[in-house]
Amino acid sequence: MTILITGGCGFIGRHVAEELLQSGYEVRVLDALIDQVHADAELVVPEGAEVIRGDVRDKDAVRAALANVDGVIHLAAEVGVGQSMYEIARYVSCNDLGTAVLLEAMIGMPVRKIVVASSMSVYGEGLYLTGDGRRLGYVRRRSHHIKRGQWDPLGPDDEPLTPVATDEEKPVDLASIYALTKYAQEKQVLIFGEAYGLDAVALRLFNVFGAGQALSNPYTGVLANFGSRLANRQPPMIFEDGKQRRDFVHVRDVARAFRLALEKPAASGHVINIGSGLAYSIADVAMLLADAMGVPEIAPDIMNKARSGDIRNCFADISKARELLGFEPKYHLENSLAPFVDWVRQTGAIDRGAEMKRQLEERGLVS
Structure with missing residues (x-):
């Protein structure tokens, strides 16, 4: 069986390709190899994968890549909440138009399955409970609260709320252009699958980490940003007070989840x-990484400023992944940092965190 991976030369894509090749699949990759992701890193392609350089918005390139393909894993996308708030046309074009071009090219092709990478960002704030145990699916922080440093969201009567693991029943609440494009991607794929009789699955990925991330891209994952700063003996920059919580899932677990989504009929539709099912405060993550990198004395820079599009808490309930995919995380942040640290040391990361902060501040996206 031949699987096309769009964006397959990226961080997640390379691991997905390895997972599929090791499981006996034929793998073809379509990747635009954009500078923001690949400029400062040596291109690593899994042995045995066929690589086509091309943009997912180029219909001719996409149709050529789809020839004799049985399934598609669609990863090609611009990634980054902050950057999406000012490079809007770029994000909408690549993520949403790119998905539309891919799906249109698939019409009449013998592709039987597509799995798309969505994002936890579509939830906005995660799930919260009131003091009496009621679920609140729509929770948003008020700007006047944020400006005075009230970072945690409050209930309808300004009562404190308790963040809990977010399941798929939690309503979507889009807080950034990036989130909007990821939701459009997953809806396009699921609607297309139903209309054309394809098995279609959307995996909502939480914060993915592991060796191989683009360390010099300040809009990539949190851990990569922190690693780049620490490698240059600079403190990790943390917006707000550092107590916001996220779920960190290892890239190898994510790769396995994509293979399972291809193979399990029950996942269709x-x-x-896809997460670890665990919650970590961002400040704790920064200190954990500093310790692993041998620089525990470098404390994070807690900026006590908010970035537009950010949310406070979101971590995964993975019950559905366990039920439909048989998915179980094998790697956790506490015991999986050594390969990532080795990668940071070998790569020679260029720290562009200050540049990212300046770009956001110039546009009024930090308050």
């Missing part, structure tokens, strides 16, 4: 969370 579903959106499924």
Whole structure:
């Protein structure tokens, strides 16, 4: 069986390709190899994968890549909440138009399955409970609260709320252009699958980490940003007070989840969370990484400023992934940092965190 991976030369894509090749699949990759992701890193392609350089918005390139393909894993996308708030046309074009071009090119092709990478960002704030145990699916922080440093969201009567693991029943609440494009991607794929009789699955990925991330891209994952700063003996920059909580899932677990989504018929038509099922405060993550990198004395820079599009808490309930995919995380942040640290040391990361902060501040996206 031949699988096309769009964006397959990226961080997640390379691991997905390795997972599929090791499981006996034929793998073809379509990747535009954009500078923001690949400029400062040596291109690593899994042995045995066929690589086509091309943009997912180029219909001719996409149709050529789809020839004799049985399934598609669609990863090609611009990634980054902050950057999406000012490079709007770029994000909408690549993520949403790119998905539309891919799906249109698939019409009449013998592709039987497509799995798309969505994002936890579509939830906005995660799930919260009131003091009496009621679920609140729509929770948003008020700007006047944020400006005075009230970072945690409050209930309808300004009562404190308790963040809990977010399941797929939590309503979507889009807080950034990036989130909007990821939701459009997953809806396009699921609607297309139903209309054309394809098995279609959307995996909502939480914060993915592991060796191989683009360390010099300040809009990539949190851990890569922190690693780049620490490698240059600079403190990790943390917006707000550092107590916001996220779920960190290892890239190898994510790669396995994509293979399972291809193989499990029960997953068809579903959106499924892929995370570790654990919650970590961002400040704790920064200190954990500093310790692993041998620089525990470098404390994070807690900026006590908010970035537009950010949310406070979101971590995954992975019950559905366990039920439909048989998915179980094998790697956790506490015991999986050594390969990532080795990668940071070998790569020679260029720290562009200050540049990212300046770009956001110039546009009034930090308050």
